[in-house]
Amino acid sequence: MAVSMGKLRWGELEDDAEDLDFLLPPRVVIGPDENGVKKVIEYRFDDAGNKVRVTTTTRVRKLTRARLSKRALERRSWPKFGDAAHEDVGARLTMVSTEEILLERPRAPGSKADEPKAAGDPFAAMGKAGAVLMVCRTCGKKGDHWTSKCPYKDLAPPTDTFLDKPPGAEAAASPAGPGKNTYVPPSMRAGAENRGTEMRRRNDENSVRVTNLSEDTREPDLLELFRTFGPVTRVYVAVDQKTGASRGFGFVNFVNRDDAEKAINKLNGYGYDNLILRVEWATPRPN
Amino acid sequence: MRPILMKGHERPLTFLRYNREGDLLFSCAKDHTPNVWFADNGERLGTYRGHNGAVWCCDVSRDSMRLITASADQTVKLWNVQDGVQLYSFNFDSPAKSVDFSVGDKLVVVTTDPFMGLPSTIQVKRIARDPNEQTTESVLTIKGPVGRINRAVWGPLNKTIISAGEDTVIRVWDTETGKLLKEADKEIGHQKTITSLSKSADGSHFLTGSSDKSAKLWDARTLTLLKTYVTERPVNACAISPLLDHVVIGGGQEAVHVTTTDRRAGKFEAKFFHKNLQEEIGGVKGHFGPINALAFNPDGRSFSSGGEDGYVRLHHFDPDYFSIRM
Numbered sequence: 085m086a087v088s089m090g091k092l093r094w095g096e097l098e099d100d101a102e103d104l105d106f107l108l109p110p111r112v113v114i115g116p117d118e119n120g121v122k123k124v125i126e127y128r129f130d131d132a133g134n135k136v137r138v139t140t141t142t143r144v145r146k147l148t149r150a151r152l153s154k155r156a157l158e159r160r161s162w163p164k165f166g167d168a169a170h171e172d173v174g175a176r177l178t179m180v181s182t183e184e185i186l187l188e189r190p191r192a193p194g195s196k197a198d199e200p201k202a203a204g205d206p207f208a209a210m211g212k213a214g215a216v217l218m219v220c221r222t223c224g225k226k227g228d229h230w231t232s233k234c235p236y237k238d239l240a241p242p243t244d245t246f247l248d249k250p251p252g253a254e255a256a257a258s259p260a261g262p263g264k265n266t267y268v269p270p271s272m273r274a275g276a277e278n279r280g281t282e283m284r285r286r287n288d289e290n291s292v293r294v295t296n297l298s299e300d301t302r303e304p305d306l307l308e309l310f311r312t313f314g315p316v317t318r319v320y321v322a323v324d325q326k327t328g329a330s331r332g333f334g335f336v337n338f339v340n341r342d343d344a345e346k347a348i349n350k351l352n353g354y355g356y357d358n359l360i361l362r363v364e365w366a367t368p369r370p371n
Numbered sequence: 372m373r374p375i376l377m378k379g380h381e382r383p384l385t386f387l388r389y390n391r392e393g394d395l396l397f398s399c400a401k402d403h404t405p406n407v408w409f410a411d412n413g414e415r416l417g418t419y420r421g422h423n424g425a426v427w428c429c430d431v432s433r434d435s436m437r438l439i440t441a442s443a444d445q446t447v448k449l450w451n452v453q454d455g456v457q458l459y460s461f462n463f464d465s466p467a468k469s470v471d472f473s474v475g476d477k478l479v480v481v482t483t484d485p486f487m488g489l490p491s492t493i494q495v496k497r498i499a500r501d502p503n504e505q506t507t508e509s510v511l512t513i514k515g516p517v518g519r520i521n522r523a524v525w526g527p528l529n530k531t532i533i534s535a536g537e538d539t540v541i542r543v544w545d546t547e548t549g550k551l552l553k554e555a556d557k558e559i560g561h562q563k564t565i566t567s568l569s570k571s572a573d574g575s576h577f578l579t580g581s582s583d584k585s586a587k588l589w590d591a592r593t594l595t596l597l598k599t600y601v602t603e604r605p606v607n608a609c610a611i612s613p614l615l616d617h618v619v620i621g622g623g624q625e626a627v628h629v630t631t632t633d634r635r636a637g638k639f640e641a642k643f644f645h646k647n648l649q650e651e652i653g654g655v656k657g658h659f660g661p662i663n664a665l666a667f668n669p670d671g672r673s674f675s676s677g678g679e680d681g682y683v684r685l686h687h688f689d690p691d692y693f694s695i696r697m
Contacts (some may be wrong), residue, residue, distance in 0.1 A: 166418030
């Protein structure tokens with residue numbers, strides 16, 4: 085929509101441009117690049133008289149090649165019938181999806197799964213993630229269940245100390261036993277998926293230990309340093325109570341295991357406050 | 372992939388079928404009108420008006436001239452594919468659930484639901500070349516299975532009919548005599564109603580999907596259980612790829628989980644499994660409701676899925692699909 089101007093001397097253009105507001109910059113076409121993306125930049129006046137810039141980005145993409153047999157080719161030229169007979173070209177029955185849909189490969193167990201796919205026993209998943217952390221006081225068996233979920237509950241004498249403590253998130257499914265007539269919210273019933281507690285278990289698996297910290301390093305410093313790799317749920321710096329100085333080590337818990345790995349790779353050996361950091365997995369090398 | 376979305380149906384999809392050459396896609400839904408689309412760009416070619424009830428199943432003849440549809444209005448109708456004209460209507464005493472053309476397109480096997488005290492039946496009708504000579508009498512009627520027979524298909528060389536349904540047992544019947552030849556082993560078979568059955572391209576094996584959240588691959592002659600694919604959702608539809616060793620399974624969501632799972636839009640997926648290794652290859656998301664129909668294009672380069680949301684999604688595979696290694 086270029087306004088034809090006739091010959092314009094450069095000297096006139098140098099003047100105060102207010103006189104030339106009625107002119108619009110020319111249409112620019114940035115030709116199809118290697119991805120086939122074409123950009124067209126146009127200028128026009130909108131209803132209020134303001135100069136408006138319109139950028140249209142288009143990509144022409146071949147979805148597939150239609151290999152049609154002779155018969156199929158004939159069928160292509162059949163007239164439309166039934167409800168399609170009066171369809172105009174603008175009918176939006178058939179549209180190409182705006183979203184790119186991928187064939188998503190399944191994630192290997194142990195890496196982050198964003199969907200609550202804990203099929204079957206949620207405790208089985210918990211057991212796998214934090215096996216070393218679960219100790220049952222009743223039977224002393226490690227890694228299988230917590231005390232309140234102990235299958236051998238009757239063996240040990242009941243301990244009074246735990247009566248006042250309401251069942252924590254770890255023992256959440258136990259109130260769902262038969263004969264109990266307390267209300268159990270859906271998220272805590274047996275077979276409930278999307279347990280929030282799984283978050284904590286997995287986080288401890290994404291825990292990174294940082295050693296050789298300088299004595300004035302504190303939690304905010306570690307957070308600043310590690311947040312660039314991804315969301316961090318918890319930072320901790322061990323501090324000597326008497327002197328107030330850092331004991332030289334701390335822990336950082338990431339949300340994502342991959343971010344924790346990246347942090348380890350990048351920051352191990354990194355010079356921070358005149359000391360070389362040592363960054364490694366906190367628990368003995370998970371998987 | 373950029374799936375092509377086709378919204379030709381107002382009600383949930385029930386069945387999808389490609390023609391032999393893979394250029395037409397027929398879709399059946401609970402609205403009473405089957406549609407036909409061009410399989411390359413999803414453009415609608417036409418609709419078949421005439422049924423008065425949900426259309427459950429369809430099949431198209433090898434020359435793509437005749438379409439047969441089974442509907443809940445107790446009829447099975449024969450149509451001219453090209454112009455949507457109804458050529459013949461078979462009347463039954465109960466809703467018709469499934470149709471399948473035989474090799475040679477001379478016979479169709481039809482299943483009808485149990486209705487008002489009548490048992491479910493499997494019937495074979497002869498299809499005449501000339502619609503004017505069409506007769507309505509059944510060549511063969513089989514009564515036996517209890518409950519709905521969701522699918523019945525022809526076995527290899529039309530010698531047998533394979534049926535599967537609500538009573539979870541797959542049966543093989545002799546076409547000549549109507550006698551029961553084989554039954555699938557109850558122990559290893561499905562535990563809940565079989566919702567779908569799909570043959571391989573050469574007819575030597577077939578895949579059944581069931582509400583017991585699994586799909587099983589069977590040999591068509593001996594009814595041996597070959598493979599089992601386990602998913603987390605009841606299976607409503609299944610298909611075998613004609614090109615690669617893949618199967619695709621689509622399903623729904625258990626009613627129990629409707630409130631506790633997050634309502635993410637478009638999260639119903641069609642799951643791909645390696646046919647021999649039984650391992651999951653991946654999932655293709657996008658449907659807003661349970662997937663009720665799946666079909667592979669005979670050339671294996673695209674597939675379509677139909678959902679409870681009324682949409683048909685036509686996917687042309689990306690080049691890297693063909694080089695997936697397990």
